[in-house]
Amino acid sequence: xxxxxxxxxxxxxxxxxxxxxxxxxxxxxxxxxxxxxxxxxxxxxxxxxxxxxxxxxxxxxxxxxxxxxxxxxxxxxxxxxxxxxxxxxxxxxxxxxxxxxxxxxxxxxxxxxxxxxxxxxxxxxxxxxxxxxxxxxxxxxxxxxxxxxxxxxxxxxxxxxxxxxxxxxxxxxxxxxxxxxxxxxxxxxxxxxxxxxxxxxxxxxxxxxxxxxxxxxxxxxxxxxxxxxxxxxxxxxxxxxxxxxxxxxxxxxxxxxxxxxxxxxxxxxxxxxxxxxxxxxxxxxxxxxxxxxxxxxxxxxxxxxxxxxxxxxxxxxxxxxxxxxxxxxxxxxxxxxxxxxxxxxxxxxxxxxxxxxxxxxxxxxxxxxxxxxxx
Amino acid sequence: xxxxxxxxxxxxxxxxxxxxxxxxxxxxxxxxxxxxxxxxxxxxxxxxxxxxxxxxxxxxxxxxxxxxxxxxxxxxxxxxxxxxxxxxxxxxxxxxxxxxxxxxxxxxxxxxxxxxxxxxxxxxxxxxxxxxxxxxxxxxxxxxxxxxxxxxxxxxxxxxxxxxxxxxxxxxxxxxxxxxxxxxxxxxxxxxxxxxxxxxxxxxxxxxxxxxxxxxxxxxxxxxxxxxxxxxxxxxxxxxxxxxxxxxxxxxxxxxxxxxxxxxxx
Numbered sequence: 001x002x003x004x005x006x007x008x009x010x011x012x013x014x015x016x017x018x019x020x021x022x023x024x025x026x027x028x029x030x031x032x033x034x035x036x037x038x039x040x041x042x043x044x045x046x047x048x049x050x051x052x053x054x055x056x057x058x059x060x061x062x063x064x065x066x067x068x069x070x071x072x073x074x075x076x077x078x079x080x081x082x083x084x085x086x087x088x089x090x091x092x093x094x095x096x097x098x099x100x101x102x103x104x105x106x107x108x109x110x111x112x113x114x115x116x117x118x119x120x121x122x123x124x125x126x127x128x129x130x131x132x133x134x135x136x137x138x139x140x141x142x143x144x145x146x147x148x149x150x151x152x153x154x155x156x157x158x159x160x161x162x163x164x165x166x167x168x169x170x171x172x173x174x175x176x177x178x179x180x181x182x183x184x185x186x187x188x189x190x191x192x193x194x195x196x197x198x199x200x201x202x203x204x205x206x207x208x209x210x211x212x213x214x215x216x217x218x219x220x221x222x223x224x225x226x227x228x229x230x231x232x233x234x235x236x237x238x239x240x241x242x243x244x245x246x247x248x249x250x251x252x253x254x255x256x257x258x259x260x261x262x263x264x265x266x267x268x269x270x271x272x273x274x275x276x277x278x279x280x281x282x283x284x285x286x287x288x289x290x291x292x293x294x295x296x297x298x299x300x301x302x303x304x305x306x307x308x309x310x311x312x313x314x315x316x317x318x319x320x321x322x323x324x325x326x327x328x329x330x331x332x333x334x335x336x337x338x339x340x341x342x343x344x345x346x347x348x349x350x351x352x353x354x355x356x357x358x359x360x361x362x363x364x365x366x367x368x369x370x371x372x373x374x375x
Numbered sequence: 376x377x378x379x380x381x382x383x384x385x386x387x388x389x390x391x392x393x394x395x396x397x398x399x400x401x402x403x404x405x406x407x408x409x410x411x412x413x414x415x416x417x418x419x420x421x422x423x424x425x426x427x428x429x430x431x432x433x434x435x436x437x438x439x440x441x442x443x444x445x446x447x448x449x450x451x452x453x454x455x456x457x458x459x460x461x462x463x464x465x466x467x468x469x470x471x472x473x474x475x476x477x478x479x480x481x482x483x484x485x486x487x488x489x490x491x492x493x494x495x496x497x498x499x500x501x502x503x504x505x506x507x508x509x510x511x512x513x514x515x516x517x518x519x520x521x522x523x524x525x526x527x528x529x530x531x532x533x534x535x536x537x538x539x540x541x542x543x544x545x546x547x548x549x550x551x552x553x554x555x556x557x558x559x560x561x562x563x564x565x566x567x568x569x570x571x572x573x574x575x576x577x578x579x580x581x582x583x584x585x586x587x588x589x590x591x592x593x594x595x596x597x598x599x600x601x602x603x604x605x606x607x608x609x610x611x612x613x614x615x616x617x618x619x620x621x622x623x624x625x626x627x628x629x630x631x632x633x634x635x636x637x638x639x640x641x
Contacts, residue, residue, distance in 0.1 A: 321510070323519040325526050333509045333529060337516045347519040351526075 026058030028102040030116035031084050037118040049089035056082040065103040092120050095210055124208040126159030131186050133220040140225055149222050150191040157184045167204035197222050275308040324348045415466040422459040453610055460606045469615035472601050477524035484531040489547050490517055491575040501544030502532040509533050518603045549577050560618040570602035
């Protein structure tokens with residue numbers, strides 16, 4: 001009986017003590033990252049970190065166990081009633097959604113948890129540009145005797161990290177890969193070999209860290225030299241057939257000039273003949289399957305034609321007099337002939353001498369005396 | 376016949392003294408009215424021999440001794456070559472024409488004759504004065520030795536332009552047609568290869584009108600056809616009559632006085 005009373009008393013004491021211990025209240029709040037935050041920073045580090053800032057409403061310091069995506073975990077002693085207390089940063093491994101869980105053990109041994117969810121979707125900025133080939137470039141060759149052409153590929157990059165670039169020509173060559181360094185200005189990549197002349201678009205693509213791809217491309221054309229171009233190439237002793245075309249042009253114009261001068265002896269006709277021949281050559285070039293014609297026309301023929309035609313217009317506008325009668329006071333009377341006159345030289349006569357050799361002759365028709373007949 | 380007389384600058388030769396020469400402007404112009412081929416061929420050979428002699432003088436640099444006249448060898452060579460060409464052309468039936476009659480003017484100081492090309496029957500003389508000096512433009516383009524015949528007319532028009540501060544011109548057109556026979560004659564002349572430009576000389580019967588703008592005066596006329604003949608490098612060109620038809624009075628006079636014309640012997 002006495003023993004029974006002791007047990008009852010002990011139970012009462014225990015119940016009394018238990019009812020006297022207050023229940024622990026509080027929570028861990030995430031200041032950074034915040035719930036639903038999207039982090040778009042393009043971190044250059046392999047394992048970028050973001051700061052972890054928390055607040056606490058517990059009345060006592062708490063050792064909080066943090067875990068990231070329930071994998072990595074670390075602890076941080078959060079002060080009582082802490083506001084924006086920094087804890088060890090959180091390491092981001094791959095872009096995606098993250099969940100940070102904070103576990104706190106209460107005095108009664110229970111565990112209270114709080115968590116925050118955020119996303120890391122890095123926005124990588126930058127682009128890959130082609131340095132070679134150039135946009136709309138017309139690539140020729142130096143005639144290597146084989147029907148292929150290696151197209152030199154050079155790129156630049158504005159990405160802040162090295163990029164593996166995959167590039168290729170639309171359906172005519174296998175794709176190639178090139179590791180383009182970060183912020184590369186002019187990086188050489190393996191060339192692309194073409195076997196068929198034509199117009200191409202070369203496209204480069206690279207994967208961004210968010211998994212998307214960025215592409216860039218330019219158009220160029222490969223127009224290998226024709227047989228005519230190669231002949232001109234041989235004449236020019238340079239890497240361009242332009243010199244050969246120019247030599248042929250000079251030769252033709254020279255022949256035309258000599259022939260026109262020998263036949264007519266008239267400089268105006270010579271100039272006009274040269275202009276006509278040049279115009280015909282220019283016209284014929286547009287019908288020839290020659291690739292050098294563009295350069296030829298653009299670099300040499302057009303300005304040369306302009307000069308020749310200007311000279312022709314000048315000579316038509318200000319023709320050379322075919323006959324000059326110089327008065328006694330030295331002033332001339334110029335007999336202007338047509339620019340197409342066949343006269344070679346200007347005949348110059350002194351009016352005084354002319355008058356001396358004049359004889360008066362009465363007009364048989366009864367006209368006025370005084371008209372003169374020059375020698 | 377003494378052919379030496381051909382080579383003398385017989386300044387005093389009178390029309391009545393010889394039928395070979397006619398005094399024209401102080402120089403002797405050979406007028407071989409004899410169209411006999413043998414006569415012409417003989418004289419051509421004679422002239423050629425004389426040319427060879429003079430050429431030797433030219434090489435030696437001496438003067439060619441001509442009776443009463445100082446004449447350099449080169450001058451003699453020019454004259455002899457001109458005579459030779461004249462004889463050769465006469466032998467071919469193309470008599471020499473001295474084109475000085477083109478300078479004949481009427482009382483209004485405008486030309487009696489207009490000179491046309493065979494491709495265009497328009498004739499125009501226009502003058503302009505200005506910073507570029509006094510300029511004369513004759514259409515068609517004439518041989519300078521023909522163009523210079525219009526110098527007095529040009530000076531007259533220039534004077535009008537200066538006094539009126541405006542440019543003047545005169546123009547006319549030939550509205551006639553060339554007979555078929557003349558066309559054939561022209562073709563024959565072209566085939567010889569001896570002629571350069573060919574011209575048609577027509578008397579402008581209607582009075583010229585001086586105008587500030589070009590205006591064509593239509594006229595009918597009967598022309599002379601002449602052509603320039605190249606004697607050689609360094610020698611003045613000659614002009615020969617190719618054909619003529621239905622001549623006017625003045626054209627006949629011009630032919631008689633300025634051409635060896637087998638059809639109009641003086």
